[in-house]
Every structure is written in structure tokens, then in C-alpha cells.
Amino acid sequence: MLKRDHQVVLPTQARAPGFRVELKGTTFRLVATGAWTVAEATQLDQALKRLRVPIPPTPDFTGEMDIGGIAEIDTAGAWLLQRTAAAWQAGGLRTHYAGATESFRILIEEVQSRGNAKRPKLEQTSLLTQFAGDMTRALKGAWDDVIQLTAFLGEVTAAFFRLFHQPWRFRATSFVHHLDHAGLRAVPIIALICFLIGAVVMQQGVVQLQPFGAEPFAVNMVAILALREVGILLTAIMVAGRSGSAFTAEIGSMKMREEIDAMRTLGIDPMDTLVLPRVLALVVALPLLTFIGDIMGLAGGGLMAFGLLGLDTSTYLDKLREVVTFQHFMAGMIKAPFAAIIIALVGCLEGLKVEGSAESLGKHVTSAVVKAIFLVIVLDAVFAMFLSGIGV
Amino acid sequence: MIFENGKEVVIRVRGLAKSFGSHRIWNSLDLDVYRGEILAIVGGSGQGKSVLMRVITGLVIPDAGQVSLFGRSVKQITPQDRVDIEKRWGILFQDGALFSSLTVLQNIQVPMREHLELPQAMMDDLAFLKLTMVGLPPDAAYKFPSELSGGMRKRAGLARALALDPEIVFLDEPTAGLDPIGATDFDHLIRKLQQTLGLTVYMVTHDLDTIFTVADRVAVLADQKIVRTGSPSELQHHPNHPWIKEYFCGERARAASPGQRPRIPA
Numbered sequence: 001m002l003k004r005d006h007q008v009v010l011p012t013q014a015r016a017p018g019f020r021v022e023l024k025g026t027t028f029r030l031v032a033t034g035a036w037t038v039a040e041a042t043q044l045d046q047a048l049k050r051l052r053v054p055i056p057p058t059p060d061f062t063g064e065m066d067i068g069g070i071a072e073i074d075t076a077g078a079w080l081l082q083r084t085a086a087a088w089q090a091g092g093l094r095t096h097y098a099g100a101t102e103s104f105r106i107l108i109e110e111v112q113s114r115g116n117a118k119r120p121k122l123e124q125t126s127l128l129t130q131f132a133g134d135m136t137r138a139l140k141g142a143w144d145d146v147i148q149l150t151a152f153l154g155e156v157t158a159a160f161f162r163l164f165h166q167p168w169r170f171r172a173t174s175f176v177h178h179l180d181h182a183g184l185r186a187v188p189i190i191a192l193i194c195f196l197i198g199a200v201v202m203q204q205g206v207v208q209l210q211p212f213g214a215e216p217f218a219v220n221m222v223a224i225l226a227l228r229e230v231g232i233l234l235t236a237i238m239v240a241g242r243s244g245s246a247f248t249a250e251i252g253s254m255k256m257r258e259e260i261d262a263m264r265t266l267g268i269d270p271m272d273t274l275v276l277p278r279v280l281a282l283v284v285a286l287p288l289l290t291f292i293g294d295i296m297g298l299a300g301g302g303l304m305a306f307g308l309l310g311l312d313t314s315t316y317l318d319k320l321r322e323v324v325t326f327q328h329f330m331a332g333m334i335k336a337p338f339a340a341i342i343i344a345l346v347g348c349l350e351g352l353k354v355e356g357s358a359e360s361l362g363k364h365v366t367s368a369v370v371k372a373i374f375l376v377i378v379l380d381a382v383f384a385m386f387l388s389g390i391g392v
Numbered sequence: 393m394i395f396e397n398g399k400e401v402v403i404r405v406r407g408l409a410k411s412f413g414s415h416r417i418w419n420s421l422d423l424d425v426y427r428g429e430i431l432a433i434v435g436g437s438g439q440g441k442s443v444l445m446r447v448i449t450g451l452v453i454p455d456a457g458q459v460s461l462f463g464r465s466v467k468q469i470t471p472q473d474r475v476d477i478e479k480r481w482g483i484l485f486q487d488g489a490l491f492s493s494l495t496v497l498q499n500i501q502v503p504m505r506e507h508l509e510l511p512q513a514m515m516d517d518l519a520f521l522k523l524t525m526v527g528l529p530p531d532a533a534y535k536f537p538s539e540l541s542g543g544m545r546k547r548a549g550l551a552r553a554l555a556l557d558p559e560i561v562f563l564d565e566p567t568a569g570l571d572p573i574g575a576t577d578f579d580h581l582i583r584k585l586q587q588t589l590g591l592t593v594y595m596v597t598h599d600l601d602t603i604f605t606v607a608d609r610v611a612v613l614a615d616q617k618i619v620r621t622g623s624p625s626e627l628q629h630h631p632n633h634p635w636i637k638e639y640f641c642g643e644r645a646r647a648a649s650p651g652q653r654p655r656i657p658a
Contacts, residue, residue: 001557002590038518038557042510074557075589079521103590110588114524115517120531357538359492 001037001074002103015071017044021051026061028054028093030084033069036077044080051084053091063088068099078104078111086115145371152349153341156279159271169269174277182243182278183285187292190238194293197234198226198300206308219305219316220323226297227324232332233380235293236339239286240372244347247278248368251351252361260352270352279344286340287333294332327392335383339376346372393463400427401463402560402592403448408457410443417443419616421457427559430586430593432603432624435613436635441596444613445562448594449483450474462559479507481560482553486568488545490537496523496548497533503555522551525588527581543574547581554589563595567602579605583656600639600648605656612636 017034036044054063065085067073081097088095097108125133163170205218251274254260260270298320305311311319350368354361394401403425410417417440425431435441446452448459450466459466461477469477482503490499500519504510510518523533526547537545546566553561566582567575583606586593597603603610604624611621614635620627628645631637639645 001559038504038508038510041514042508045511045514075521075525075554076518076557079518083517103587107588110525111521114521117520117524117530119520120533122534359538 001072002107003072004070004101004104017077019044019047021054023054026058027064028056028061028088029064029066031066031069032081033071035072036070036080037072037074038076041076041080044077048080048084053087054093056092059092061093063093063095065095065097066099067097067104070099070104073104073107075107075111078108079115082108082111082115149345149349152345155271156275156345159269159276160280163276169272171273171277174273175281178243178278178281179285181246182239182282183288186239186242186285186289189242190235190289190293191296193238194226194231194234194296195300195303197230198222198297199304200300201225201230202301202304203308206304215309216319218309219301219311219319222301222305223298223320223323224328226301227294227328228332229380229384231294231297232290232335232339233376234297235286235290236336236343236376237373239282239289239340240343240347240376241369243282244343244372245365245369247344247347248351248354248365249361251275251348252354252364255352255354256356256358256361275344275348278348279341282340282344283337286343287336290333290336294329331383331387331392335380338379338383342375342379343372346375394460396424396426401425402427402461403594404460404463405444405448406458406460408444408447408459409455410440410447410452411455416616418613421613421617423611423618423621425560425592425594426609427592428586428590429608430582430595430606432607432610433594433596433613434598434603434610434639439613441613442564445483445564445594445596449481449562475507479503479556480558481562482550482556482558483562484546484549484553484564484566486564487542488537488549490545490548490552492537495534495536496528496540496551499537499548500551500555502552507556519551519555522554523548525585526551526554527577543570543578546570546578550581550585554585557589558591560592560594563593563597565596565598567597567599572601575599575601576605578602580656582606600645604648612639 015035017032017036017040019030019032022029022031034040054061063085065081067081070077085095085097097105100108202218202222205221206215209215209218251260254274260274263270263273302311302313302316305316306313347368350364350371354364394404401424403423405421405423408418408421417438421444423444433441433444443452447454448461462480464473464477466474466477490496491502494502497516497519500522501515504515504518520530520533524530528544528547528551532540532544532548537548540548550561550563550566563582567578570578579602582593582595582602585591586606595602595607607624609621610624610627611618612627612633612635613619614633619633620636622630624640627636628640631640
């Protein structure tokens with residue numbers, strides 16, 4: 001904000017902005033007074049819009065913006081004056097400023113020159129075009145993901161087989177570290193969740209089957225469901241949320257800080273140091289976690305069976321022995337290493353796709369979790385079809 | 393209002409002390425900022441240059457001492473007065489601190505939307521005006537911060553700082569991370585805007601070129617206080633302090649000093 005006199009504190013009435021238009025000889029004068037600042041801009045804007053542009057009767061009439069009475073001005077005020085002056089100019093009045101101090105003049109000239117800059121129009125696309133564009137992008141993105149993930153699977157497999165020729169490339173420390181983080185430390189949460197879900201399924205089974213007098217069959221349902229589906233699915237989803245996102249965040253933040261580029265220039269292959277230990281650790285950890293999940297699911301079911309059906313432990317175990325075959329157990333277990341590969345691959349790949357910014361990191365972590373869970377469920381569906389196809 | 397030597401003091405800091413843990417950064421720091429000047433704050437790293445800016449703007453609470461803004465002590469003002477004071481300054485953070493979910497134009501309009509009730513058309517016009525005043529091309533208006541280069545983000549951040557036509561602007565390392573050409577352009581921009589808008593500029597910087605070309609006065613942070621203030625050439629010719637001597641009379645300073653480079657006329 002520019003003041004006419006730096007030292008003067010304006011009394012309130014002198015701050016009130018205003019203007020009047022008068023005709024003096026052949027000059028239309030806009031006499032502006034008070035503080036023309038952004039705080040008063042709304043009021044001035046409305047008043048100036050109501051003002052009609054004077055129509056010069058003969059061409060030798062001129063316009064004048066008399067700002068000698070303005071005490072304070074800023075860019076908003078200067079812009080309002082300039083807009084009015086431009087309108088007068090367009091109406092056929094040659095308009096000039098009067099009463100400006102040096103600093104006012106600099107500001108008004110600046111606003112005048114900047115205000116004429118051409119503005120780009122924001123492109124408006126129709127909703128249909130936008131929708132079609134979004135769909136195309138989404139489909140193309142999904143297809144790209146498929147290609148990238150397949151290529152990455154190939155790279156990881158090649159790196160894995162390279163280990164047989166060059167076993168010294170294997171990073172044992174890193175492998176054990178990830179086994180600890182993704183495996184051991186996930187035990188409590190996975191055990192708890194599987195236990196609770198086992199109990200809930202048993203309770204619902206008993207309640208729903210009771211009207212048919214078939215509540216003892218709830219045990220069959222829980223046993224088969226826990227071993228074939230619930231154990232592996234819950235574990236895989238939990239691990240995708242816990243470790244898949246951690247993989248993306250770890251690798252992504254390294255990528256962000258150019259650590260991965262540094263590794264490459266030092267002759268270290270990020271595939272060996274970052275990706276393989278994580279993939280292998282998860283391939284080992286997930287089946288073990290699934291086993292714990294299975295057992296805890298059955299335990300949760302057992303607790304509910306005791307509460308609702310009055311089955312004691314040995315009866316419950318006997319019933320399980322009758323119902324459960326090794327095939328049921330394996331039908332669940334076989335999916336675990338595959339789910340592990342998917343989660344680890346998606347987590348590492350999304351991490352490597354992170355670009356320079358923190359937003360990019362957040363976006364890729366989210367998408368790693370979403371994609372991993374989606375793919376795990378697809379995998380589960382494919383296995384369900386395959387296993388029922390071969391009659392297991 | 394406080395006056396000293398016929399000049400209005402817009403920021404007055406007295407007896408400021410601040411420690412982080414056992415590390416004491418200032419013991420008793422005094423500083424005056426006068427209306428209409430470009431003040432550069434310099435000092436070695438860890439001397440609390442940026443922290444001082446954050447104390448003045450109320451982002452960090454000092455352990456002791458007081459800060460007066462426009463003649464009023466910040467300890468005695470109501471939250472409403474605080475908002476009124478915040479409208480009278482603009483802050484450019486190091487990397488612009490633009491809101492990443494908004495376009496540049498929307499970023500510039502944030503303060504207007506928050507504090508004023510302007511019609512949308514007028515906000516658009518004013519935001520475009522600010523955009524061109526800081527030297528951004530008009531087509532940057534609809535871009536998101538992530539699509540801009542570092543220099544453009546700083547300019548956009550400056551445009552947002554200027555949205556309400558403040559009296560003081562705080563610049564945190566305005567030329568850091570810019571190439572020499574971009575930095576020189578930015579120096580010129582600071583001087584130009586300071587003249588056009590009658591700004592008081594408080595600038596934290598390391599950049600000797602910026603200091604010699606645009607700063608009216610330099611305040612040196614060392615030994616847990618402001619050890620000296622004075623014009624850049626005064627400090628260069630009469631350093632009186634080992635750090636100032638090293639800073640203003642070192643090799644880099646000689647290359648940047650006014651004899652080598654024309655000062656941007658005030």
C-alpha cells in the first residue's frame with residue numbers, strides 16, 4: 001500500500017474511499033478521494049460499475065482521473081482506476097491521470113502495462129469427452145500395469161536364478177531383516193484378527209443353521225472356510241497393508257532421494273539389494289503366517305463352539321479330524337507363496353515408480369496397497385476355479 | 393507507531409532469547425526494521441536466521457523477549473488484532489509453500505478468499521495482475537505447483553504473499569536454489585516490487601550478490617545476537633567482527649562487491 005505521506009495517520013473519515021464525476025470545461029473529471037485499497041475494493045467496484053461512461057459530445061472532450069485526493073492506494077485501487085480509465089478511453093475520451101505522486105505514478109503505470117497482458121482461456125471440455133478421456137486413461141493405465149508387472153516378474157525371476165550361479169549376490173542380512181519385519185512382527189495382529197473372524201463365523205453359522213437343527217455343521221463350515229479361504233485371505237490382505245506399503249515407502253523414499261541412482265552408479269544392483277531380499281522374505285514369511293492364521297481361526301471357532309454348542313476341546317478336535325482333510329489345508333496353503341510374490345512385486349515396483357515429490361510417494365503407497373489386495377483376491381478367485389476344476 | 397531517527401519502525405524486537413534443548417541460539421537479540429527498507433539478515437548456519445523470521449511471524453514462541461509489529465506488542469494483542477496484522481504481511485517460504493492441490497491462480501486467491509469478500513471476477517483480475525507482476529507467464533495461472541520449476545514456484549509463492557498488498561514481505565532464502573540468471577532476475581524483481589508497492593522487505597539470505605545489489609541494510613547474526621547492522625558497503629569496509637570480515641571480505645564477497653557489479657538503482 002502506498003501512502004501520500006508516510007508519517008500521517010489518517011482519521012477515519014479521510015480513509016473512506018469515494019469519487020465523483022464532474023464536467024469542467026471540456027474535461028470529464030473523476031475525482032477520487034480517500035483510501036483506494038483492497039479492503040475497500042468491493043464497495044468501490046460496485047459503485048464504479050454503476051457509473052456510466054460519459055459520452056463526449058465532440059471529439060475534443062477529454063477525461064481526467066484526478067487522484068490528488070487519494071491518500072492511500074494499492075494494486076487493487078490502481079486496477080479499479082485503470083479499469084475505469086480504459087472504459088472511458090474505449091468510449092472515445094482520451095483519458096489521463098492528474099495529481100499522482102511519483103510513487104503512485106509508478107504503481108499505476110505498472111498496473112496499466114501488466115493489466116493488458118493477454119490471458120489464456122481455460123479449455124472447457126464437455127462431460128462426455130472428459131468421461132471418455134478418463135476411461136481411456138484408466139484402461140491404458142491398467143494395461144500398462146499388467147505389462148510392467150509381468151516384465152518386473154521376469155526381471156526378478158532372472159535375478160533369482162542368477163543367485164544359483166553367483167550365490168555371493170544374496171543379501172542374507174537384508175533377507176533376515178525383512179523376515180523379521182514382515183513375518184515375525186506381523187504375528188500378533190494376524191493371530192488376533194484370524195482368531196476373531198473364526199469366532200464370528202462360528203457364531204453366525206450356529207445362529208443361521210439353528211432353525212434347521214443343523215448347528216453342529218457350523219463346525220464343518222468354519223473348519224473348511226478357515227483353512228481354504230479365510231486364513232490365507234486375511235493374512236495376505238493384512239500383509240499387503242502392512243508390508244506391501246512398507247516396501248513401497250522404503251524403496252520410494254530411497255528413489256526420491258536419488259539413493260537408487262547412487263547405487264546404480266556404484267555398481268550395486270538394486271534388484272539384488274532391495275527387491276530380491278524382500279520378495280524372498282515374503283515368500284517364506286507368508287506361508288508361515290498363513291499357518292498361524294489357520295490355527296488361530298480354528299481356535300476362535302473352537303471358543304465359540306464351546307460357548308454356543310457346548311463342545312469341549314477334545315470333541316471339537318475330533319469333529320475337526322472327521323471334517324478336515326489334508327487337501328483342504330493344502331488348498332489354502334498353496335496360495336500363500338503366490339500371494340507373497342504378488343504383494344512383494346507390487347510393493348517393490350510401485351516403490352521404484354516413485355518420482356521426486358512427496359505427493360508421488362503417497363500416491364504410490366496407496367496404489368501399492370490397493371493393487372496388491374485386488375490382485376490377491378483375483379488370485380484367490382482363480383485358484384478357487386482351478387481347484388474346483390480338478391476336484392480338490 | 394514507533395519512530396526512530398525520523399523513520400517508522402515497523403518491526404521491533406527486544407531482548408529475544410531462544411534455546412532448542414541445551415543449544416542456545418540467541419541470548420539477547422535486538423532488531424529494528426524500518427518502513428520501506430530492504431533488510432537482509434545474514435549469519436552462519438545454526439545462528440537462527442530462519443527461526444528469527446518464524447519468531448517474528450508468530451510460528452515459533454521465544455523463551456523471552458518481545459516482538460512489536462506496527463508499534464504493538466504481540467503479547468498484548470487479541471486474536472482478531474493478530475489476524476489484522478497477518479493481513480498486513482506476506483511470507484515467501486523457501487520453496488514457495490504453495491498448496492499442492494490448488495492451481496497457481498487459486499493459490500494467489502486463497503488470502504483474498506479468506507480475508508475479503510471480493511467478487512470472483514475481480515479476484516481473477518487481481519490474481520492475474522499479481523501473477524504478471526512477479527514475472528510469471530499468464531499460462532502458468534492454471535498450472536499446479538508440481539508442474540512448475542523451482543524458480544516459478546518461488547515467483548508464484550511471492551504472488552500469493554503479495555495477494556493482499558501487504559506492507560511487509562518476509563522472504564526466506566529468496567534466491568537459494570536458483571541459477572545465477574534466475575537469481576539476478578529475482579533480485580531485480582524484489583527491488584522493482586519494493587518500489588512499486590512501497591514494501592518493507594525482510595529477507596533471510598546467504599547470497600552475497602543479492603545483498604550487494606538490493607539490500608539497503610544488513611543485520612548480522614552471530615554470537616547469539618545481532619552483532620551489527622549497516623549498509624553492505626559499510627560492513628565490507630569496516631567489518632569489526634571476525635565473522636563479518638570473513639563473510640564480507642572473503643573471495644566470494646570480493647567477486648560480488650559493488651565495484652564488480654552495478655547496484656540496482658533505488
